[in-house]
Amino acid sequence: MDKFDCHILEILQSDCALAVNDIAEQVGLSATACWRRIQKLEEQGIVRARVALLDGAKLNVGVTVFVAIRTSRHDAKWLAQFHAAVSTIPEVVELYRMSGDTDYLMRVVVPDVAGYDRIYKRLIHMAELSDVSSSFAMEQIKYTTALPLGYVADT
Template identity: 40%
Template sequence: MSTTLDKIDRKILAELQRDAGKSLDEIAKAVGSSKTPVWNRIRKMRDGGVITGHTMLVDPEALGLEACFFVLIRTSEHDSDWQQKFLYALQARPEVLEAHRLAGDIDYILKVRVPNARAYDQFYQALIAEVKIHNVTALLSMEEIKATTVLPV
């Protein structure tokens, strides 16, 4: 990242992370600036790759996605062909919200949102039919204690 962030940039980012739907006037007032400089800073942060998108957060339960599973995957395959196939399989499945390659005993962890355990089993069956996986452990989240997209700025 070639963009250097100062205190005002960080305040703008904090405001945008709290509510990206705020008007420029509201953001400018909150950070102690005026509209045009705030807009210029936001544009500069977008151009510099600091701001990468603009989305709305949706309550998964409102969509009937009541089950959240954390899926721990161990593989005995580590060649590039397997990795490409695995990555494609994950990217093709909208129920996979996050996927991370890990250091340690577990190779990958996935965060999967589905309506229920039956839907998870369908996801699991489809995944193992597509790619060879040595071991899969699924952990059902009983309660979401904290979830945020807000990064500390």
């Protein structure tokens, strides 16, 4: 990956709806060369998807809840059951397996506390959990989907 690829990625991260001609002009390549690079980045899985970012508050899911989960079960059967259960809950927008005291950390978006309570009740019925600790975000200070590109080495 070279400086052209990084510049293309930077542009796509800020607005993936730009026309290839516009991206090519900003990067300093022909439209064909730019399009080929984008195709290659997609084929390599570096560009996983092109999506629209939506405003949760305007869609009535403006409350963000971070949920720390601990379990006493760490076997493959439980893991499969838990993953399958969580994948059926659209309000769970992120889920991570963690190191340390917390086994899983999830980010949930809901309209209000009652909406989260419904998700909580679903979770505790779907899988055996030792502890569920929820924290409601009071204010979003920074949010980005853009990844830092300064760590990409030229190849």
